[in-house]
Amino acid sequence: MTDAQEGIRLAKRVAALAGCSRREAELLIENGAVRIDGEPALLPQTRVLPEQRVEIEPGARPEPVVPVSLLLHKPAGTPTDNAHRLLVPANHHAPERAGLRFLPRHVAGQRCMTALETGASGLVVFTQEWRVERRLHEDAAILEHEFMVDVEGAVGPETLLRFDRTPARVSVSQRGEGHTGLRFAIKGPQPGQIANLCTQAGLRIQSMKRIRIGRIPLAGLLAGQWRYLLPSEKF
Structure with a gap:
């Protein structure tokens, strides 16, 4: 099959149009600076036919895409190892x-x-940025996480006192029929740690959601949605 029949790689077409190298063409495409028949084209390997119109955004430069960090509201029941599969355009806040x-x-x-x-839901951080990775790694033990935990039954003052000898600060956030909402604030929590603390206090967890990491809140994200960490936001 000839190029006229199956098309050529978009990166090759852009390189010819811009008079640049194939790698520079790929960077232009990856930065969203290229359109095919008026529609954004984001994949260098896309095949284009001779009759299709390829345009390059005026003034666009072939620079590497700037690394970003993403904040995801992981749904309960989704393993962390599989949560990256939710980072798709349809789930963007x-x-x-x-x-x-x-x-x-x-x-x-x-x-x-x-x-x-x-089994828990809530805020999960993904990053490509070495500064964010270093901050979350080096300060992991002192960075405070906040969780909302629903437990079965009523929780009285005596039960709350049991948490005074633990690393967590615990308070009642709401009381309902047959359950109590607890707020946990704990530095450097490990998966399963809050569940263990509740078990030791004789409490049975119904649900658990992480709503804050450091100074970054979950606010506004529905389960399965994600957003970008903005440059002005710091943990």
Whole structure:
């Protein structure tokens, strides 16, 4: 089959149009600066036919895509090892999606820095940024995490006193029929640690959600949604 029939790689077409190397063409594409018949083209390996119109955004430069960090609301029941599969455009938080351009490179090589047990939901951090990775790794033991934990039955003052000798600060956030909502604030938690603390206090967990890591809240993200960590946000 000839090139006229099956098309050629987009990167080759862009290199010819821009008079640049194939690698520079790939960078232009990965940065979202290329369109095919008016539609964004983000994959260098895309095949284009001779009659298709390929355009390069004026002033675009072939620079590497800037590394990013992503904040995901992991649903309960999803193992952390599989949570990266939720980092797709359809799950991008809608209010942010309108102002920020998603690029496939943004999810390539993302590393999960804040593991969460399978049965729990809540905030999980993925990053490509070495500064964020270093911060979450080096300060892991002193970075405070906040969880909302629903337990069966009523929780009285005597039970709360049992947590005074643990690393967690625990308070009642709400009381309902047949259950109690507890707020846990704990530095450097390990997966399973809060469940163990509750078991030792004679409490049975119904649900657990991480709502904050350091100064970064879960706020606004529905289960399965993700957003970008903004440059102004610090853990």
